[in-house]
Amino acid sequence: MGTLKFVGTRLAGAVLVLFLVALSTYAVFYLVPADPAIQACGRPCTDQNLALAREFMGYGDPWWRQFLDFAGGLFTGRVFGSGPTAIRCEAPCFGYSFAQNTEVLALIGERLPVTASLAVGAAVLWLVTGVGAGVVAALRRGTAWDRVALASSVAGVSAPVYLVGLLGILLFGFTLDVVPVGGYVPFTTSPVDWAWRLALPWAVLAFSHAAVYTRLTRAQMLDTLGEDYIRTARAKGLTETEVVGKHALRNVLLPVVTVFGVDLGTLLGGAVITERVFGLPGLGGLLIEAVGQRDLPLLLGCTLFAAFLVVTANVVVDLCYGALDPRARLA
Amino acid sequence: MTRSRLAVAAALAGALAVTACGANEQPQGGGQATATRGGTLRVLTEGQTVNFDPAKSGSLAVTSLALVHRRLTAWHNKPGEQAGVVPDLADVGKTDDGGRTWTFTLQEGVKFSDGTPITSADVKWGVERSFSPAFSGGLGYHKQLLEGGADYRGPFEGAELKGVETPDSRTVRFRLVRPYGDWPWVVSTPAFAPVPRGKGAEPDYAEHPVASGPYQLAKYQKGVEAKLTRNPHWDQKTDQVRAGLPDEVVFQLGQDASVVSQRLTADSGDDKSAFGASFVSAAQLAQLSGNPSAKQRVVTSKSGALAYLALNTEKAPLDNPKVREAFQYAVDKTSFQIASAGTAQLAGDVATTLITEGITGRKKFDLFPTPPAGDPEKAKRLLAEAGFPDGLPTLDFLVTKTNNAPEKAQALQASLARAGIKTTIRTLDGDAYTEETSVSPTAEFDLTLASWQPDFPSANANIQPLFASSEIGGGGYNLSRYRNPEVDRLIDAAQATVDPAEAGAKWAAIDELVLRDSPVVPLIYTRNSFLHGSKVAGLFIADFPAYPNYLQVGLTP
Numbered sequence: 075m076g077t078l079k080f081v082g083t084r085l086a087g088a089v090l091v092l093f094l095v096a097l098s099t100y101a102v103f104y105l106v107p108a109d110p111a112i113q114a115c116g117r118p119c120t121d122q123n124l125a126l127a128r129e130f131m132g133y134g135d136p137w138w139r140q141f142l143d144f145a146g147g148l149f150t151g152r153v154f155g156s157g158p159t160a161i162r163c164e165a166p167c168f169g170y171s172f173a174q175n176t177e178v179l180a181l182i183g184e185r186l187p188v189t190a191s192l193a194v195g196a197a198v199l200w201l202v203t204g205v206g207a208g209v210v211a212a213l214r215r216g217t218a219w220d221r222v223a224l225a226s227s228v229a230g231v232s233a234p235v236y237l238v239g240l241l242g243i244l245l246f247g248f249t250l251d252v253v254p255v256g257g258y259v260p261f262t263t264s265p266v267d268w269a270w271r272l273a274l275p276w277a278v279l280a281f282s283h284a285a286v287y288t289r290l291t292r293a294q295m296l297d298t299l300g301e302d303y304i305r306t307a308r309a310k311g312l313t314e315t316e317v318v319g320k321h322a323l324r325n326v327l328l329p330v331v332t333v334f335g336v337d338l339g340t341l342l343g344g345a346v347i348t349e350r351v352f353g354l355p356g357l358g359g360l361l362i363e364a365v366g367q368r369d370l371p372l373l374l375g376c377t378l379f380a381a382f383l384v385v386t387a388n389v390v391v392d393l394c395y396g397a398l399d400p401r402a403r404l405a
Numbered sequence: 406m407t408r409s410r411l412a413v414a415a416a417l418a419g420a421l422a423v424t425a426c427g428a429n430e431q432p433q434g435g436g437q438a439t440a441t442r443g444g445t446l447r448v449l450t451e452g453q454t455v456n457f458d459p460a461k462s463g464s465l466a467v468t469s470l471a472l473v474h475r476r477l478t479a480w481h482n483k484p485g486e487q488a489g490v491v492p493d494l495a496d497v498g499k500t501d502d503g504g505r506t507w508t509f510t511l512q513e514g515v516k517f518s519d520g521t522p523i524t525s526a527d528v529k530w531g532v533e534r535s536f537s538p539a540f541s542g543g544l545g546y547h548k549q550l551l552e553g554g555a556d557y558r559g560p561f562e563g564a565e566l567k568g569v570e571t572p573d574s575r576t577v578r579f580r581l582v583r584p585y586g587d588w589p590w591v592v593s594t595p596a597f598a599p600v601p602r603g604k605g606a607e608p609d610y611a612e613h614p615v616a617s618g619p620y621q622l623a624k625y626q627k628g629v630e631a632k633l634t635r636n637p638h639w640d641q642k643t644d645q646v647r648a649g650l651p652d653e654v655v656f657q658l659g660q661d662a663s664v665v666s667q668r669l670t671a672d673s674g675d676d677k678s679a680f681g682a683s684f685v686s687a688a689q690l691a692q693l694s695g696n697p698s699a700k701q702r703v704v705t706s707k708s709g710a711l712a713y714l715a716l717n718t719e720k721a722p723l724d725n726p727k728v729r730e731a732f733q734y735a736v737d738k739t740s741f742q743i744a745s746a747g748t749a750q751l752a753g754d755v756a757t758t759l760i761t762e763g764i765t766g767r768k769k770f771d772l773f774p775t776p777p778a779g780d781p782e783k784a785k786r787l788l789a790e791a792g793f794p795d796g797l798p799t800l801d802f803l804v805t806k807t808n809n810a811p812e813k814a815q816a817l818q819a820s821l822a823r824a825g826i827k828t829t830i831r832t833l834d835g836d837a838y839t840e841e842t843s844v845s846p847t848a849e850f851d852l853t854l855a856s857w858q859p860d861f862p863s864a865n866a867n868i869q870p871l872f873a874s875s876e877i878g879g880g881g882y883n884l885s886r887y888r889n890p891e892v893d894r895l896i897d898a899a900q901a902t903v904d905p906a907e908a909g910a911k912w913a914a915i916d917e918l919v920l921r922d923s924p925v926v927p928l929i930y931t932r933n934s935f936l937h938g939s940k941v942a943g944l945f946i947a948d949f950p951a952y953p954n955y956l957q958v959g960l961t962p
Binding site: 106109113114115117118120122123124127155158159160161174184243248251255256352368 | 537538539541548561606608609611628629657659661668836837860879
């Protein structure tokens with residue numbers, strides 16, 4: 075019963091957060107002195123054309139009214155314009171992008187597999203290398219291993235992804251010519267090509283992210299190894315592998331899981347820079363396009379979706395705590 | 406080309422041009438051999454989308470959209486020659502009442518990609534469709550000119566546009582609300598591409614348009630690519646502006662500009678048959694200068710968009726023409742060139758007139774002769790004569806945050822300070838900037854930086870959008886908020902002139918008249934450079950516009 079209540083409260087909280095994100099996106103967009111209809115006005119832009127464009131796209135109403143229309147569309151769908159050129163967006167309608175002539179949900183659906191491929195692959199890579207390097211660095215504290223791990227993590231934290239991406243392309247793509255420099259092939263078309271084309275983006279993203287995990291794991295591991303229960307475990311005669319793998323690592327992973335959940339959630343919402351550098355048609359590109367074209371429905375869709383992922387990641391992390399740490403379990 | 410066409414400040418002012426030769430030479434890709442028929446041409450594009458709906462397009466007549474859609478007329482587009490109207494689907498038009506009624510005759514034998522003949526009804530339908538609020542956003546110079554256009558809302562509910570008549574299947578007659586000499590240019594804009602009568606009601610027509618040009622859209626994947634294949638019903642004999650050389654043209658979308666530059670520099674595999682649709686930036690050009698092979702594959706425009714400093718003529722003390730004249734002498738155009746692109750050579754020539762290169766009627770003059778670095782002493786004298794012996798109160802200098810604009814503004818700020826003109830630079834994001842300078846009915850700024858390239862090669866398109874009083878606020882581009890009844894009257898008269906040479910002379914006179922009032926300080930004609938792979942042949946940039954001609958480009962075997 076306790077667990078159910080816990081999950082219920084968390085889910086209700088998540089829905090409330092999403093509602094507030096949507097509301098504030100609308101409000102912010104309308105506080106900024108910019109007219110979203112200007113892109114559809116054409117050139118020369120006359121007052122009359124501007125008014126027509128505004129009316130067609132539903133930007134003529136006050137922002138709170140537009141927000142209510144948006145919220146209503148989730149349940150009842152929406153229709154823009156009238157007659158043979160009317161645009162229908164079936165429920166649940168997350169908005170319609172006039173710039174891209176498509177429902178926002180469909181656009182996100184098209185792009186999600188690309189971003190998910192990029193994010194999940196990179197996450198596996200950085201989790202394994204980052205945590206691995208952190209453990210090794212902690213166990214071999216003060217040795218060359220430790221110094222190499224720390225030095226590369228400083229490089230990873232400080233180098234911007236854009237730079238690392240370009241250098242990666244220059245070195246591995248052009249100079250050594252061992253990997254393709256961009257583009258995306260769906261997993262369903264060819265799993266080998268899919269992985270081959272994503273190899274460099276994965277490595278670049280992982281390089282930047284792993285750094286944090288290395289430092290976190292190392293510090294946490296050093297702390298943990300000094301704890302009484304580790305001494306007890308060693309005193310019981312357990313092998314070093316058992317002590318580290320079973321007893322210490324489990325404790326170390328608690329903060330790692332917290333950071334990882336949020337990182338992955340954020341990344342799934344769009345790895346803007348990495349996608350751009352490698353020409354990957356993911357959610358990040360969609361977001362850039364939405365901002366550039368003042369495409370409010372798409373911007374709102376991308377923002378909400380990103381918020382949804384972060385919120386979900388947090389809920390999942392909370393639930394994982396229980397699995398990892400018996401102290402966090404509900405009675 | 407949606408981004409490149411929008412010329413105010415942000416969109417065009419950015420990346421400039423270079424080569425290592427003299428300012429007036431124009432290297433047209435020294436490495437290019439003769440193009441042959443066949444192959445797949447790739448166009449590397451920054452944008453996530455490319456729009457093939459003529460009603461919603463602002464594409465120039467020589468770039469992407471024109472590969473798929475023909476219009477009534479086209480542009481004569483050759484380096485070293487002035488732009489002119491040439492026939493496309495129809496002849497160049499006739500008027501027998503001084504430019505109020507225009508009649509165009511379609512060529513015989515022109516067909517859509519589905520094999521049906523293109524008739525006058527399809528042209529009329531395409532024009533009518535552009536009035537539908539569902540398909541707005543393209544070039545709309547015709548909307549205020551066609552009879553009945555003011556309240557027309559498109560053909561989909563049965564209404565016809567009075568101003569377009571189709572006496573027979575090959576004749577289209579346009580009735581305008583006033584005489585308009587540039588109408589043959591207006592019918593070269595995207596809305597004058599035919600759409601099969603009754604079709605195109607769906608919002609995603611852009612993704613499966615019925616083609617009239619040498620190519621049809623075979624595959625369109627948002628954010629990934631647009632693939633054009635041959636239109637079997639296009640007949641080369643009927644088309645004098647499109648060569649239709651490659652078998653396929655693939656637009657690769659969402660490409661990062663730096664990566665594009667690297668790929669084209671490396672020139673390997675498919676990239677040999679590719680060119681970049683975006684300007685090569687000054688930084689990239691500097692990199693290329695060390696690479697002889699890549700340098701040869703840079704194509705640079707001879708001239709380009711007019712970059713200018715706009716003075717808000719509605720606000721004191723800039724409402725005083727004498728004060729504004731002082732700016733003509735105070736500004737250091739050399740420092741602007743350096744801030745733009747590192748060198749004068751890379752940035753583009755100093756501008757002293759409003760009408761850009763390659764356009765009929767352009768007359769070179771300099772009303773305020775100074776060395777390019779300016780004459781601050783003369784500026785001070787003018788300010789003293791205007792009643793400001795101790796300089797001006799601090800002015801608000803508004804620019805966008807993008808495209809190097811703050812750095813350029815700083816260069817001008819320093820040069821103005823020499824003449825006792827103090828300025829505070831204020832930066833805004835693109836949207837907020839457009840809102841204040843172009844949309845809002847009032848404007849707080851005193852000075853702003855902008856850039857303009859005409860939508861069609863007539864001096865009319867240079868001058869009217871920037872200086873007619875009807876273009877102040879409401880989305881118009883008269884950023885100086887310049888209002889001169891005499892100029893308005895002369896603009897109307899020049900627009901009503903049918904003979905291009907006569908009209909050109911009138912526009913040149915207006916150019917001079919406007920500049921006498923100094924609502925703007927012309928700075929430079931901004932050069933653009935583009936990079937292509939080693940198999941690309943025939944990629945050139947004519948005097949106008951400062952963009953490559955996509956219609957003649959091909960590949961070597």
